[in-house]
Amino acid sequence: MNNKFFVFLLIVSIFLIQPFYLHSEVTKDVSSEDTKSPDLLRPKIVSFQPLSGFTAGKGYKGTEVLISGSNFALAAKRNTVTFGRKIARVIEATKDSILVRVPYGAKTNRIRVKTPAGRVVSQNKFEIMGKPVILSFSPSEAAIGDEVTITGFNFADANIQSSAEKKRASNILDKGFLKVKFGNLKAEVTSATENEIKAIVPDGALNGKIKVITPAGTTRSQKEFVVNESPGKEAVSINVGDSVTETLDSTDNSFYGIFYDVYKFEGKALQTLTIKMSSNDFDAYLYLISPDDAVLAQDDDSGGGTDSQITITLPEDGTYSIYANSAFEGAEGSYELSVIEPSASLLGAISGTLSLQPYITLSEEEPNDSLQTAQQVNSPPVNIFGSASSSDPGYTVSDTQDKVQDIYSMTVDGAIEITLESSSQDADFDLFLLGRYGHIISKSEARGNGLKESLVYQPLSPRQVFIGIKAFSGSGNYILTVDRPKSTTSLPNGGLKGVKENFVPGEFVVKFRKQYSKTGFMKKPEIGSFKMAGPATDGLALLKLDDAAKVLQSKNKAAASGKRFKSQNISNEDLKTLTIETLKKLRKSPEVEMADLNYIRKAYSTTPDDKYYSLQWDFSTMNLPQAWDLIKGNDDVIVAVVDTGIASKHLDLQGRLVQGYDFISDQQNALDGDGIDPNPEDPGDDSNHKKSSFHGTHVAGTIGAATNNGTGVAGVTWKGKIMPLRVLGAWGGTDFDTLNACLYAAGLPNSSGTTPSKKATVINMSLGGAGYSQVFQDRINEILKQGVTIVAAAGNENTDTLSYPASYSGVISVGAIDASLKRAPYSNYGPNITIVAPGGNTSADVNNDGYQDGVLSTLSDDSGKFFYGFYQGTSMASPHVAGVVALIQAALLDKGLALLTPAEVENIVTSTAMDLGTTGKDNTYGYGLVDAQRCVEKAIESIRSSSPAISVSTEKLNFENKNNQLTFSVTNSGGGILTVNSIEADASWLVVEPSTGTVPEKGELIVTVSVDFTGLADGAYSTAIAISSNGGNATIDVSMHVGKAFQRDIGPIYLVVVDKDTLKTIKSAETDLDKNLSYEITSLLEGDYFVIAGTDRNNDGFVCDDGEACGAYPTLTDPQLVSVKANQDTQNISFEVIEQFSILSSGLLKQKPKAVEKGFRIQSLRK
Structure with a gap:
């Protein structure tokens, strides 16, 4: 058999796929095609009753319901039960009854039962119980162990006051249908009806709100419940200089089982006392309370002895309290307490001066204008000297479309305060804090040149962040400081507010006070001249600056030379600055009640209108909507799907297919009556034509289902073509058929004797099995040389055993994750995993959308119907990556550039991946989860040029007192010869050598910059170095600080x-x-x-x-x-x-x- 070169593939995707179809909403209505035999009787519904303690006709989602009637199918799966349009799970069935579970997402509606004999609809509706509501509780204060009555709606629907119903009500509570919590402590429920619950205040409960939890939701009381403490013993007076011997036991005050005594004494301001508590029976614990009931000092005995001691200088005159208690619950025994004032002659002092860890001072290093090239920054405290210009290219923040010129990367393990300062009067800088994937966490945008920007941030756990500097207008130098905040008590976990706004320059939304005239306000010399830009409604008006050009002319340097300042020359940045300044004046005007900017709102990311897009959780997981903002595909990109073939008439695949081929050479395996032929249509892979997978159709839909067409699902790509190549039949496929299909896709000679009119850009193989073939590896090498990227599924055996073709060299091997971003339980792992992508887990519903967390895509069945369904597997993960590769190549084509090589594509995919698991590449997730947005961004950044193009190693130089000489390089990032015409400095204290030069392709010119500090006064200095060439111009900002370094202030x-x-x-x-x-x-x-x-x-x-x-x-x-x-x-x-x-x-x-x-x-x- 080996001599015939046939090696059977174990088709991973076939073995571990568990289909879950969206029958209730997705499968089209085929009632007209139902076959009804006259020999079979239609089903009948007599009644339905929930089994969990509810009255007939009511229940929560998830409730088990017994439907009684006749003529039901004996096989549970042959009965289809729907609550409205939601399909219920049939647990068991007999001829006269069906047991089902109310589906999630169901609403109050009639119950429908469908059997092979026909359909029936219940006369009455099944009522879905709504979210619980708490109206009140009584008493409002109670002690632990007391009973509280809670009144409201939708608690339960069984009155357990009668003994006949206790069993059913008990069933409600035993199954967890109803829970009551005081804070986070679960309470015992003694009775429950639809409108009333009786519960016991649990041990350990504190003051707070009461929660009622049912499967329909959770509700909280509006008012707080108060837990009463049992009255304790009064405080005992003790004088300074006295000592007492007492006993702690169950007759004393108690708090959560800890016994304590209270003493009080009169103290004086600046009086130094030592309070000591000694015991041989338990660990002592002391609290000292001030006259206004604040804890001044405390001392426990966790160090190992049994004594506790406080030495303190009292802050004020008054009555102080001492709480003398044991450190542990239930501890009893005798103790001695003393309050002593030491003699002044026995006291000493300590004094000194502290010093602070100095700032680490850094200079900006270019390039740092993207997430990938961000400059790494030390942990705080750190000072960075840099410069930026509004004309510089930069990273576009997808949330707001702001362009950030300089980006710094830092791993934050605690609260930080970020400050941005500039003395430049020609620049307005803004400060951004970005998350790991470039989304905005917070930002500061005080408008006006030379202003200070600051942010404070505290992460929930150690995480990578990016600090972005945006030159809102102008250019200049800045100092970026990252330090610890002086206080963290007011910081919310996970970041702060401050995401700033885009607005219409020159426009204001204003509400005037009723007693003032709007018309008289239109010309206010101290504010500006306005005109109505929209009709006034209820005192609300849209005003527009009518004299912006005139105002800016007076502010512009051109006015000094008598030049006219034309309105068409007003920069957007200048007008925005003027708008902010005018807003401040408007708000101070007595005629104005309120004034705001006319903000612009935008959608955060592209959202297609496909009917079931909301169920495609997998796309947002890999930042696909953000990638669509940049590129949606290109019709010159072709993805070959080497699989079971295609259901080409599926509505959601129309317009996305090109000519494919059927490479199954064995007629029995093919199930279409012939061998290889130019028809890749999928006849099914089940020889009985009952349970075919239509696997290739599902894979193709993930890559390129028709998107934004108002129906079905979305694909990873909106544009581009799919080449279906059939290699999998009734019992899988062979290496011979598979590699010939791949050769065909790459436009190479193959067993069909033909090649496509245009070769594929990407090949996806959601198939595999054990067994290495050198012949297959050699053919893959040939295909890669043709510039075709190959993506393959890693396998579904939950093992590190190598699976092929995914494990062949040069192939991007894709493992699977589930909706919780964990390795899917079936996914293979090991050193050959390149990347992971969503593959789903149909045994879970992590996002609680009522559907299993599989991957939703196009499907068909053996009867010729077309619909959509959930599959799981690395077979589903692989086409996600293949689709992203198609987007990468589309980004290049859209720029008129040549396609990237497979090696370049793999580098983009791996270098931009979201790191999961162990830092860096690991055997579970490879390089991490594919990130569509970052892949496309990096592809766009890879634009190549054949003309000379100037590039400098840095755009900023920072000199310190101990450093008077720095260097930078000028390189030719394009082709040909770069001629540097001049390199000139703009300050007498700066010398640049050489001043001209030539740079060949990929060559560099080293430039030395020297500073003479002689005669320079303390302070900050800045200038610029201008470089001109035949490949463009460049500017390097120079900053320097002479004298004492900045003094830190940490509070x-x-x-x-x-x-x-x-x-x-x-x-x-x-x-x-x-x-x-x-x-x-x-x-x-x-x-x-x-x-x-x-x-x-x-x-x-x-x-x-x-x-x-x-x-x-x-x-x-x-x-x-x-x-x-x-x-x-x-x-x-x-x-x-x-x-x-x-x-x-x-x-x-x-x-x-x-x-x-x-x-x-x-x-x-x-x-």
């Missing part, structure tokens, strides 16, 4: 003195930049301590926890004890505070690794 810094044994805070102090970072901590008992300093940006009362700057004397890695002597000031305890600190790496914890789990507590500094 308040807290000093804590820490006990050397327990690592508990003894005393605290505060300093900041206004105090020159100096500090003094007084009233310390004689002894040895560690001294720690740090920020508290999240205001949680701890320093040196995650996200904070931190320092220790003399260093964090090797902290040393500081000795405090009575009546002495220990001076010069100075050290550095740094960012990116983990408490777990501190030398403090070498001997006591469990002493500090979070950070060091700040004591007595704030309320």
